[in-house]
Amino acid sequence: xxxxxxxxxxxxxxxxxxxxxxxxxxxxxxxxxxxxxxxxxxxxxxxxxxxxxxxxxxxxxxxxxxxxxxxxxxxxxxxxxxxxxxxxxxxxxxxxxxxxxxxxxxxxxxxxxxxxxxxxxxxxxxxxxxxxxxxxxxxxxxxxxxxxxxxxxxxxxxxxxxxxxxxxxxxxxxxxxxxxxxxxxxxxxxxxxxxxxxxxxxxxxxxxxxxxxxxxxxxxxxxxxxxxxxxxxxxxxxxxxxxxxxxxxxxxxxxxxxxxxxxxxxxxxxxxxxxxxxxxxxxxxxxxxxxxxxxxxxxxxxxxxxxxxxxxxxxxxxxxxxxxxxxxxxxxxxxxxxxxxxxxxxxxxxxxxxxxxxxxxxxxxxxxxxxxxxxxxxxxxxxxxxxxxxxxxxxxxxxxxxxxxxxxxxxxxxxxxxxxxxxxxxxxxxxxxxxxxxxxxxxxxxxxxxxxxxxxxxxxxxxxxxxxxxxxxxxxxxxxxxxxxxxxxxxxxxxxxxxxxxxxxxxxxxxxxxxxxxxxxxx
Amino acid sequence: xxxxxxxxxxxxxxxxxxxxxxxxxxxxxxxxxxxxxxxxxxxxxxxxxxxxxxxxxxxxxxxxxxxxxxxxxxxxxxxxxxxxxxxxxxxxxxxxxxxxxxxxxxxxxxxxxxxxxxxxxxxxxxxxxxxxxxxxxxxxxxxxxxxxxxxxxxxxxxxxxxxxxxxxxxxxxxxxxxxxxxxxxxxxxxxxxxxxxxxxxxxxxxxxxxxxxxxxxxxxxxxxxxxxxxxxxxxxxxxxxxxxxxxxxxxxxxxxxx
Ligand SMILES: Nc1ncnc2c1ncn2[C@@H]1O[C@H](COP(=O)(O)OP(=O)(O)OP(=O)(O)O)[C@@H](O)[C@H]1O
Ligand SMILES: [Mg+2]
Numbered sequence: 001x002x003x004x005x006x007x008x009x010x011x012x013x014x015x016x017x018x019x020x021x022x023x024x025x026x027x028x029x030x031x032x033x034x035x036x037x038x039x040x041x042x043x044x045x046x047x048x049x050x051x052x053x054x055x056x057x058x059x060x061x062x063x064x065x066x067x068x069x070x071x072x073x074x075x076x077x078x079x080x081x082x083x084x085x086x087x088x089x090x091x092x093x094x095x096x097x098x099x100x101x102x103x104x105x106x107x108x109x110x111x112x113x114x115x116x117x118x119x120x121x122x123x124x125x126x127x128x129x130x131x132x133x134x135x136x137x138x139x140x141x142x143x144x145x146x147x148x149x150x151x152x153x154x155x156x157x158x159x160x161x162x163x164x165x166x167x168x169x170x171x172x173x174x175x176x177x178x179x180x181x182x183x184x185x186x187x188x189x190x191x192x193x194x195x196x197x198x199x200x201x202x203x204x205x206x207x208x209x210x211x212x213x214x215x216x217x218x219x220x221x222x223x224x225x226x227x228x229x230x231x232x233x234x235x236x237x238x239x240x241x242x243x244x245x246x247x248x249x250x251x252x253x254x255x256x257x258x259x260x261x262x263x264x265x266x267x268x269x270x271x272x273x274x275x276x277x278x279x280x281x282x283x284x285x286x287x288x289x290x291x292x293x294x295x296x297x298x299x300x301x302x303x304x305x306x307x308x309x310x311x312x313x314x315x316x317x318x319x320x321x322x323x324x325x326x327x328x329x330x331x332x333x334x335x336x337x338x339x340x341x342x343x344x345x346x347x348x349x350x351x352x353x354x355x356x357x358x359x360x361x362x363x364x365x366x367x368x369x370x371x372x373x374x375x376x377x378x379x380x381x382x383x384x385x386x387x388x389x390x391x392x393x394x395x396x397x398x399x400x401x402x403x404x405x406x407x408x409x410x411x412x413x414x415x416x417x418x419x420x421x422x423x424x425x426x427x428x429x430x431x432x433x434x435x436x437x438x439x440x441x442x443x444x445x446x447x448x449x450x451x452x453x454x455x456x457x458x459x460x461x462x463x464x465x466x467x468x469x470x471x472x473x474x475x476x477x478x479x480x481x482x483x484x485x486x487x488x489x490x491x492x493x494x495x496x497x498x499x500x501x502x503x504x505x506x507x508x509x510x511x512x513x514x515x516x517x518x519x520x521x522x523x
Numbered sequence: 524x525x526x527x528x529x530x531x532x533x534x535x536x537x538x539x540x541x542x543x544x545x546x547x548x549x550x551x552x553x554x555x556x557x558x559x560x561x562x563x564x565x566x567x568x569x570x571x572x573x574x575x576x577x578x579x580x581x582x583x584x585x586x587x588x589x590x591x592x593x594x595x596x597x598x599x600x601x602x603x604x605x606x607x608x609x610x611x612x613x614x615x616x617x618x619x620x621x622x623x624x625x626x627x628x629x630x631x632x633x634x635x636x637x638x639x640x641x642x643x644x645x646x647x648x649x650x651x652x653x654x655x656x657x658x659x660x661x662x663x664x665x666x667x668x669x670x671x672x673x674x675x676x677x678x679x680x681x682x683x684x685x686x687x688x689x690x691x692x693x694x695x696x697x698x699x700x701x702x703x704x705x706x707x708x709x710x711x712x713x714x715x716x717x718x719x720x721x722x723x724x725x726x727x728x729x730x731x732x733x734x735x736x737x738x739x740x741x742x743x744x745x746x747x748x749x750x751x752x753x754x755x756x757x758x759x760x761x762x763x764x765x766x767x768x769x770x771x772x773x774x775x776x777x778x779x780x781x
Binding site: 019284285286288289290293296297300301353354355356358359360361362363364365511512513515516 | 545581582583584585602603606607611613616617618619620621622626629630631633634635636639662678
């Protein structure tokens with residue numbers, strides 16, 4: 001059974017790649033990037049074996065952080081690989097436990113998982129100088145990666161279930177936001193008491209000990225315990241780590257069992273009153289209608305609710321960090337990041353519509369109306385959030401020269417919006433299925449994800465850079481900064497217009513081809 | 524104003540349509556002509572290319588060759604004009620599921636730039652006639668298969684098109700609603716509209732349609748009035764004769780139920 005599921009996964013992968021050269025290219029690029037990361041980090045970790053114990057101890061906080069980030073990122077950024085959606089196994093006479101074993105094995109075949117396993121083997125090598133600690137490091141690698149992989153599955157499946165209902169979305173929202181702050185807390189805990197980055201005096205021991213008593217560090221702490229001769233601690237850590245893995249496994253199996261007997265459906269029992277506000281404000285032309293539908297989706301569609309969270313959480317993270325450390329640059333970065341993320345949410349907006357987009361094609365909606373409607377919706381949803389974050393940060397005194405930061409934020413939002421509506425008309429990306437697991441994702445690094453990620457990362461940077469430079473240069477000039485603000489607004493508006501026009505033309509010319517791409521855009 | 528009255532040619536004219544998927548040709552130079560004011564049925568075995576052909580005729584799938592004209596407008600040269608005069612209900616494509624049935628109708632009407640005073644009463648009337656009024660505020664995601672078919676039909680009808688292209692409109696629809704739809708379609712054709720629909724139910728096509736085309740393997744095997752095609756027999760028999768019934772009746776699948 002296990003073997004069968006793994007084989008199924010590879011078959012699906014191969015089919016996907018043979019059907020789309022884009023998929024193939026991005027898988028290769030993703031694989032190479034992952035390989036590069038491992039080639040850089042792996043030896044760096046393994047070489048710790050030639051260093052004194054106080055430095056080798058670094059593996060503990062490092063891998064505890066990896067593990068936590070793995071789980072948190074699956075919630076707020078990457079989602080979990082849903083190529084093998086458990087809901088598709090519903091009609092087969094399978095027990096949840098059998099299926100879970102298969103899916104777990106399949107989960108280890110993804111690029112990020114392979115990367116993590118390789119790095120955890122580097123961790124084993126790092127303990128090479130302490131023969132007694134070697135077996136402990138090996139056990140830690142097994143339990144630690146299991147904690148990460150099972151943790152992300154258990155947490156996302158449990159939350160997806162909770163967020164399926166209307167009231168649950170709020171609970172989910174709060175839970176996700178709190179979880180996102182965990183790495184920050186861990187970071188704060190681990191760095192207290194650590195001496196500066198001077199390698200001659202640096203001692204990772206205290207932070208290793210702290211990390212080893214967090215759930216994500218139980219497994220990774222064992223080799224350090226053994227190497228320092230604290231056998232009792234090692235035993236306790238082993239028991240705790242095994243219990244944690246067992247608990248996560250049980251939670252996941254239970255969620256799987258529920259999925260097999262009652263596949264998740266969209267919302268359920270949603271009845272909708274007659275909306276009068278949106279049409280009254282926006283009118284009833286095609287652009288306004290499309291905008292109104294997208295705005296409604298932001299609160300009706302649990303997939304988008306989770307995207308909204310992902311968008312808002314990281315910037316909040318920066319602002320909180322800034323408030324804690326008093327470093328203003330963090331808050332500014334946070335607001336600009338929020339602006340960029342908010343704009344970029346439109347990148348895979350078409351994938352969220354999926355095949356349903358035929359309605360736009362069939363009614364003869366013009367491409368620019370489609371693009372502009374979506375841009376309008378994002379502005380209405382995220383504009384106030386952006387302004388609020390900006391005003392709050394500014395009134396806390398975190399955004400020091402206020403006007404230049406405003407220029408950069410404004411340009412960042414409009415430019416990202418323009419980029420997203422333009423690029424989104426060419427690469428629709430992927431989205432979770434309607435009513436499916438809102439945390440579903442295609443296999444990491446595959447699909448168009450990679451290409452889109454590069455565009456999303458480099459694009460805004462390049463587009464906003466001129467405004468950034470201008471803002472810095474004129475920060476001292478009372479008149480100059482206002483001029484830059486106006487110019488930044490105009491510049492952003494031009495970029496947005498370009499995105500709407502070019503993206504719209506592309507959609508007009510290639511609507512049927514886009515429809516074909518959208519047929520497989522939901523996972 | 525053209526308003527669908529451009530010349531007096533056929534309502535839908537397909538000439539030499541070709542479609543290939545990954546090098547495999549599934550529609551082989553298919554030509555069809557649907558006269559105005561007729562109810563045209565398209566039948567054929569699974570995988571015959573009906574959905575593919577109708578998608579190419581409605582601007583949802585680009586053909587690799589051939590032309591499609593809707594009331595004189597070339598679908599691929601002037602898509603906007605062609606789409607304005609036709610209503611489409613495809614098979615197997617989802618709708619915007621986060622909208623309620625009523626919102627979906629309003630959405631489609633607004634995308635087609637219909638005045639609100641006209642579209643809102645029409646939406647209510649369609650919902651009532653198709654027995655969807657009680658579920659007008661339920662999101663389409665929660666609709667049953669038949670309800671989805673009906674709301675899709677309503678969305679195709681709301682702008683009173685001159686040509687209706689329906690892919691399996693009766694699939695999963697209950698007998699009462701089925702009867703309503705038949706009445707609607709007949710009345711629509713009576714007032715000069717044209718319907719092109721595909722179906723697997725021979726009795727329905729025989730009783731409802733004026734003309735039938737039998738399609739198999741991406742080619743038209745027969746295209747005639749129902750009377751001429753059946754020539755005394757039933758459409759069912761004629762279909763099996765044309766397409767060639769496979770002989771599994773006696774021997775195959777003996778293990779089933781054994
Ligand atoms: N997107 C696609 N990619 C590859 N092949 C396709 C695609 N769509 C259809 N086909 C193929 O084209 C052929 C015709 O399919 P089509 O859906 O038009 O059949 P149909 O007559 O509508 O069948 P049914 O009665 O089952 O609805 C089939 O062999 C199918 O496999
Ligand atoms: Mg079909």
